[in-house]
Amino acid sequence: MPPVRLAGRYRLEAPLGSGGMAEVYRAVDERLGRKVAVKLLHPQALPPDRERFFLEVRALSRLFHPGIVQVLDLGEEEGRPFFVMELVEGGPFDRLGPFEEGPEGERILEAAAKVMEALAHLHAQGILHRDLTPKNILLTPEGHPKVMDFGLAYLLRESRHLTRTGYTLGTPHYMAPEQAKGLPLSPKADLYSLGAVLYRTLTGRPPFEGENDQAVLFQHVYEEPRRPEALNPAVPKPVAEAVLALLAKHPEERPDHPGLFRSALQAFQALRLATPRGGAGRSGHYPFAPDPRRLALKATLDLGGEVAWPGEMVYAEGRVYVGAGRGLAEVDLLRHEARRYPLKEEVTAPPVVRDGVYVGAWDGRFYRFRGAASDWSLATGAEITAGGLLLGERVYVASRDGTLSAYQRGELLFRFRAGGHLSATPTFYRGLLFVGSEDGWLYALDPDTGALRYRVRTGPIHAPVAAHGGLLFIPTWTGEVYAFDPLSRETLWNAEGVGEIWGGLAVDGGRVYVAGWDGVLRALEARTGEEVFSLEVGKVTAGLSAAGGHVYVATEEGRFLAVDARGQVVFEATGLGPVQVPPLPLPQEVLVVNLSGRLYRFGV
Structure with missing residues (x-):
């Protein structure tokens, strides 16, 4: 002792x-x-x-x-x-994973960039770590990574005489091919190990597994890992490419510039800006917003059609898209011009932006627009009343008749039948597909096969289920909100008396914001469900949006509010007419569109 x-x-x-x-x-x-x-x-x-x-x-x-x-x-x-x-007490690096769309995914990329920068400093001092594993990159309670455990560190001019006899040089699951073969090492060996750590963090599994260490080392030397998005379809392609580049077999092919994941982070933030609720996590959290205390009405624009629940505005490359009656409206923000691309039936779902703009319509078809016309569509066979979920090459579409249809490259993968109408777009989280139904159940499905893993009694669900911090936040039409752990299948808390909830929640800064037909905005602690504040705002059909420490609310009475973390209104506009879709925070402005299709641009 x-x-x-x-x-x-x-x-x-x-x-x-x-x-x-x-x-x-x-x-x-x-x-x-x-x-x-x-x-x-x-x-x-x-x-x-x-x-x-x-x-x-x-x-x-x-x-x-x-x-x-x-x-x-x-x-x-x-x-x-x-x-x-x-002392670093936040746990191992892979606790950040698996990768999820939303703030959690952003934290992984930010942490990966910081580790790349730390390794660059390490190597500039002539030091190799030689044993990077998730346990050797610890997190602070705030989630900042710290490289540690230099027991195998190699000082290029000071440790060459040390014997290797009886000493384990690295950890097999994270060992570079040249390290596995006992060859001389360069800083690129640490980069390979980081790639393996990130692969595990993103997908929940190491790049190679085997019955023993030798089987794992053989794969590191001779076999290629599966693409990360094959194990976790939420992983964006640029992130997967960056990790696979670090896992190149030949050291000279591995990128060593510290900005590798900064670039991936910027691309991911641009995607988050477009699809905070159209993404897999559906958190309602936007990465950017102006100071709401400086907002003023700058301009208005007619979109040419009704913009109703459960629609939503999405942003991509200077343009905003939203369903407007029997068509898709496109707004060029720079030119302040609106165009409308007609469809045979009413657009009844929020658009999703990926390699085009995807929308669902009442005729049961899911359309993709590239430019002014639809170049591709899927026929689901039933009216679409919820948005589509895109994960890699897969498309998941929920229909009014209770069917969730999954497609890959246009081919049907499976159909799942719930017991009631599906009004809310599915949520992908912790490797499962969650579908909320009006029959009062939340269904957890295998995203590959559609097999039912389990179901949870909740109450009728009309709004998307939000995901953040390892929890699902489930809004019900009867006015209850549940915090549910999808892995342990336990309900941590539930809040009652909110009134009918039609629009999505917003999760930001450890809080869940919810508003319903009772006219009250409530801020709840995400971990306990305790109420932080409540505020009379008016009847809310639209989902909430959060950005920069503020929550944005638009009501059926035509009010648009920005509320700070203390529950104080810091900006208000009235007389807008009924609003049924969430406000859209952008870096320099916040957009609001009313039921009749009038777009309001509030800028600084």
């Missing part, structure tokens, strides 16, 4: 882990009154282990980067060396 107190100031509290060379403890620095981590060499450590221990200290001591754990002190107690470092 180690001493309870080291150097007269570090009181050991609990073990955090142990390896072949040393053990790590949570401790308290009694002199400064802060929590720290202490790494203490095993008493039976052999001379090579002792030398590696000091190599690790020397490696860490020359590194000063926010993405690398910092050494705070070095000492010895009863002949056992130890060093003190900052």
Whole structure:
């Protein structure tokens, strides 16, 4: 047993882990009154282990980067060396996954970019890590990554004489091919390991699995991993391409520029801007918005058709799309011009933007527009009353007759029949497809086969189910909101008395915002369901939108409000006419469209 107190100031509290060379403890620095981590060499450590221990200290001591754990002190107690470092308690890196559309996916990409930058600093100091795993990239409670555990660190000019006998050089599931073959290593080996860590984080599985270490190492050397989106269709193609580039077999083919995931993050943020509720997570959270206290009405525009529930505006490349009566309206924001592309029947679902603009109509067809005309459509056989969900090459379409149809490259994959009408677009989360029905059940389906995994009694569902922070937030037409853990299948809390809920929730900053037909906007704590504030706003059919610490509400009485985190109205416009679709926050303006198709542009 180690001493309870080291150097007269570090009181050991609990073990955090142990390896072949040393053990790590949570401790308290009694002199400064802060929590720290202490790494203490095993008493039976052999001379090579002792030398590696000091190599690790020397490696860490020359590194000063926010993405690398910092050494705070070095000492010895009863002949056992130890060093003190900052304590990182947010869990391993892969806790951020699997990848989901919405803020959670953005956090993974932001964290990946920070690790790339930390590795660039590490390599610039002539140090290789050689053992990057999810457990060796820990997260702070705020989700910031810290590279740690430099027990296998390789100082290019200082550690070549150390023997490899009896020493595990890396972890098989994350080991570069050249490392598996025992070849000389370069910084590109760490990049491969990061690619493997990110693959596991995005998909929930490592790139290669086998019955033993040798089987895994063989695959690293000779086989190609499956594409990440084949395991998790929510992974965007640019993100998958970046990870697969890091997993290239030949070191010279692996990109080493720190901005690799910054570019993927920017592309993802642009997609989030277009589809916060049209995406798989349906959180109602937008990445950008102007200061609402500076908003003023800048212009109005007639879209040429009725814009009604459950429609929604989406943005892509300077244009906004929304169903307007029997047609798709396109607004060029730069020119302030509107065009309308006619269809035979009324557009009854929110558009989705991917490689075109997709909309569902009352005639049971799901259309894709590229330019002024539809170049492709699917016939579902029933009236479409909910938006389509696009995941990679797959399209999921919900219909009024209770059928969820799944297609891939235009071919039918499966059909699932719920017990009631489907008015809400399905939600993809934690690897499952969730379908809310007017018969009062939430169905959890296998996205590949449509097989029913389980179902949960909720109450009639008319609005999309939101997903965030590992939870589903389920709004019901009867006025209840449930927080549900889709993995444990437990309901954490439910809030009652909201009134009929027709529009989607908004999840932002640890809160769930909900408004219904009772005319009250409520902010609830996401983890507990406790009410933070309530505010009389008027009857709400439209979904809510959140951005920049504010929630945006539009009502049947023609009010448009921006409300801050304290429940204070910081902007209000009236006399707009009934509004049934959510406001659309953009970087420089917020758009509102009323039932008759009049678009209002509020800008700064």
